[in-house]
Amino acid sequence: MAGNSFGHIFRTVTWGESHGPAIGCVVEGVPPRLSLAEADLQHWLDRRRPGQSRFTTQRQEPDQVRILSGVFEGQTTGAPIGLQIDNVDQRSRDYGDIAEKYRPGHADYTYDAKYGIRDHRGGGRASARETAMRVAAGGIARVVLNALVEDGVGIRGAMVQMGPQQIDRSRWEWDAVEDNPFWCPDRQAAQAWEGYLNDIRKRGSSIGGVVEVVASNVPAGLGAPAYDKLDADLAKAMMSINAVKAVEIGAGLTAAALTGEENADEMRMVDGGVSFQSNNAGGVLGGISTGQDIVVRFAVKPTSSILTPRRTVTRRGEDTEIKTRGRHDPCVGIRAVPVGEAMMALVLADHLLRQRAQCGL
């Protein structure tokens, strides 16, 4: 109700501010007797961790996750899993200015409007730091998916557009994604982006981007009609990531310009199973998975912290200007890639358990 939890059966609630002593989460609904170690989660956290290249914020956080409950002798027990990461590099001195001035594009003004009080040290609860716990919880969700679905569920994210620069989809290589600091699946584009983003960074500016997340080997039948459609839950999941302004499923926005003939994903029997001839649906029909790849894209706005002064107002209602010093990412979209993967995992794990409840799987 206060908005800090996600999921129904596989349920995560997160807590913590960017500049408090720690952040954490509680993951409920994890089936018992699954192997789980801190290293399983650390793997994903390390991918998300800032400070890995000049293109992400230089905040240095080891982001060591600890499992505080719900695991006994290396196996889940069915009890809630408490996770925690200490905040070690807080530098709250950097943020003195924003106690009084609302940063455009940040949640400073709206938090004050809502709560009448605001932890101004670095965004408090609105900080992207909260997403570290999503990635950790997403790691548990992957364990659940891989345990319950034969051959496991693959979830991979990639950056497909940086600023106005799109990738060439004919050059898509999943292997390339790990080889560049942008999670870009097109090696050629990745090279171009390097110079492009360096310019942005040097100017103290920022740029948006588009991220695509693909889940493969998802069983047909996950989701629900009406409100908790699988794609509706994915839309919420992705839009809940900081700075996201649009979410697309399958053909997405381009579906608006298609005719019914063009858009129809025709079906054929292949090797005794149903095979779709295209995937405009993005793997979801009527809110329920088709068995094809689930394909979601989301647009991330440019980082709001920039070095060019912007006009704004103070808490006291005076016109002023602000220039956001301190560490920041020139393209926060980059760091949204592992977060998008995690949200995909959270949604799928929850719907998998829901399907098990209602239809027995």
Added chain:
Amino acid sequence: MAGNSFGHIFRTVTWGESHGPAIGCVVEGVPPRLSLAEADLQHWLDRRRPGQSRFTTQRQEPDQVRILSGVFEGQTTGAPIGLQIDNVDQRSRDYGDIAEKYRPGHADYTYDAKYGIRDHRGGGRASARETAMRVAAGGIARVVLNALVEDGVGIRGAMVQMGPQQIDRSRWEWDAVEDNPFWCPDRQAAQAWEGYLNDIRKRGSSIGGVVEVVASNVPAGLGAPAYDKLDADLAKAMMSINAVKAVEIGAGLTAAALTGEENADEMRMVDGGVSFQSNNAGGVLGGISTGQDIVVRFAVKPTSSILTPRRTVTRRGEDTEIKTRGRHDPCVGIRAVPVGEAMMALVLADHLLRQRAQCGL
């Protein structure tokens, strides 16, 4: 959990299939002592009702809503409001073919995959008929918003793109929306669309579209951080509408190509209040409303029922073809306009009550 309810405090659960005896919903959480009559809801249902022009399905449903509980002597009592609409024009004979064949783009295959059983008479629960109850519940949500927010909350929808044809935003007139069968705010575009869609219709084809919904006079402070961000809930709400494939807030997808300087909505004090100089945010920052217009757009795919035969398979796993006879809309996006408005109302009413719970409003 089974996906038929929406909202937390202002909560709607719908039931009913397109070809059963009736559809209905229960609306919980409505504050007491608000004036409410069936006519207040009928007004919105009449806008949504099919059969009003040659551009929407010829199914003739009077869609008379009845209030069965929760209202006493013209006032809400705080008890759950039961709403019901009888299905009077079901013609289930039209749908015989689809008992065996999966219609591409429809939920036939996925319902079978999920439930192992399917009410094949016209889509059952996946039918757009379910959205009639959203519109009715949305009417109650509007009553709540108007009662609790000074000067009321305005919620208006418009179609801003049909197939590849976009409107010219400089010609936007809200008054125009009611004057054409497309809810198009650009009179010139509306005229062009008439011929365009007529062609589509005559060919038995269909086309997608883009709908924009705008809420004005929404108080700053509605929403929540982390997962239940106002825009995340809006994304889910809109993506849960049949055939929607993309949702945008404010600048939406175009935000990806902006720099931080371009994207920043600067603030000034005007007449003692905070005034934003632009609205790329679409009225939401950090998941919380800014007090500006809330601007949401969503893309609707083309109707999947078309007269050109498409390749598909049968329930028994045989290759076949299907040509979807029967009534259908050449552009379902048109009918999604009042539904989008209703979903906006449902989300805002819920968050308004949540804000009242947590912050006392």
Added chain:
Amino acid sequence: MAGNSFGHIFRTVTWGESHGPAIGCVVEGVPPRLSLAEADLQHWLDRRRPGQSRFTTQRQEPDQVRILSGVFEGQTTGAPIGLQIDNVDQRSRDYGDIAEKYRPGHADYTYDAKYGIRDHRGGGRASARETAMRVAAGGIARVVLNALVEDGVGIRGAMVQMGPQQIDRSRWEWDAVEDNPFWCPDRQAAQAWEGYLNDIRKRGSSIGGVVEVVASNVPAGLGAPAYDKLDADLAKAMMSINAVKAVEIGAGLTAAALTGEENADEMRMVDGGVSFQSNNAGGVLGGISTGQDIVVRFAVKPTSSILTPRRTVTRRGEDTEIKTRGRHDPCVGIRAVPVGEAMMALVLADHLLRQRAQCGL
């Protein structure tokens, strides 16, 4: 949130007032492909129906339930099941006096305190009429339990105390329960109660009672630790029935006076399975079912509508007296028996599906 729903996965929401046009409910989470007909539910409603003897209210309601959705060709589809019963014998003229005067023991005063408005025709939402929908939904829950648990789950209720008169447990016969108007398992007690209650009735007085509900063949492992303990959910379920003032599990209140040695339910292996030597636990340990009978008892206060005038106040704050005319039950505990059975079924069905979700059953 507004309190009209029960359960998490197997979820029921009810609506309707005693003097509106109808009452109804929506049951979500029912697994697909279970046989379900209106007659399955009518069977239980007929047991609950008032007007069957001089010991229950003479309100004559056929209570014909209709299934409006979620069932196709005799089988559940997984879609929400809408149920409805028309109110045919409302006689709202009987209730004129209570529009102004608060009836002691009824919810008149508290509804006004909460909502500032009250449907005074017969208790509105607080009327025991609402429990008809619990019984109908409970019928669906029984179908689910019997389909998913081998050999089915037996749920039976009995009245074990009327006023100060207790049964002799050594004379307990389940068969006797159906043979007297009190659902009394002790034939001798039933005979004594007849005269006793007739006296109460003639005086226009009323008396309380105690109901016991027993579920047999419940699998071990249902429930949850901490807050959603099986017995905690049962306590809520039973206390939510109108006029209930106490709930006991197993040894209940008498457990307070036992020593640890006396209270321990020892275990032995019998025929390869665990066998408990006693059932002070009432079939629940640590909030989770043991496989023994689940035994719940609840106390029902005497009907508040009596013919002896009682002192009270008016809405306007004047001292007055009230004598509640109209139909009433001298012992509402009688009619609570089928309702208690239904609540047991709702709790067990929900926990069965929850167990299926978390542990795969």
Added chain:
Amino acid sequence: MAGNSFGHIFRTVTWGESHGPAIGCVVEGVPPRLSLAEADLQHWLDRRRPGQSRFTTQRQEPDQVRILSGVFEGQTTGAPIGLQIDNVDQRSRDYGDIAEKYRPGHADYTYDAKYGIRDHRGGGRASARETAMRVAAGGIARVVLNALVEDGVGIRGAMVQMGPQQIDRSRWEWDAVEDNPFWCPDRQAAQAWEGYLNDIRKRGSSIGGVVEVVASNVPAGLGAPAYDKLDADLAKAMMSINAVKAVEIGAGLTAAALTGEENADEMRMVDGGVSFQSNNAGGVLGGISTGQDIVVRFAVKPTSSILTPRRTVTRRGEDTEIKTRGRHDPCVGIRAVPVGEAMMALVLADHLLRQRAQCGL
């Protein structure tokens, strides 16, 4: 869904096992700008802490609670409050025997039946240690109640029966409660209990008890009709406390033996307000508070850990005996007093915020 959370708007989720590194909870829905310090919570934890007399377990836990989030400069921010207590005295060596043998009366057997795995070090998640977090969260709930209700809400608990020995209610003094190790309001009874319980303790036996919790100055109008009745939620809350087997509201079980005339709480106008002449209702009518004291009682079974050997079975299905060594409480009811108070606070805080949401308070 997995059972570790309580409440809807004021919502607590707990995590942690008795022998893990720590236990904790997350409290959501706390209104912003309330003063809150660790000392406010420590006060209540110190009351609950074991090891304070020979009548409670000798486990020595300082139970120092830390607030890890949601409070900024001494004030709540509206963000989730993360609380944590390190486990410092775990002595898991004491529990070796129970890895194989099921302790009668404990949740060992049922956890294995449910999860197929069990953290056998001291009860794991089923340990009463979990209740420390309820007391801490209850401390926050009290802050909310006192901030939002004029003159604050008083919540006090007392032990009113130990084994078969009841107090004399005519000697009830709230001041006495703090003066004896049993929270007994009857000084004379407290003295008698001392010898009585000492005998029990020396024999290695245990005994049950009855606890009463009273909330005063609760506004009329809290609660909900149908399922989330205030008393239904209280019944669940109390029954969810370890070892509780019965819950009563107001006259409770004795209401079954009353006539309608005896049970009616008559009303008079006194000083311009409604005054009830008795409180058989326990402060709740139709599930909604009347403004009178809310009176709840619950029975606690005797501690299952006793020194007399009891017959049981092993995980492998062999008959055996068990004698539970290690620390234990001869009467766990004593420690349930502060927990019962905390649960009352949690229920009232949640319903207060729900009332604020629906009726604007």
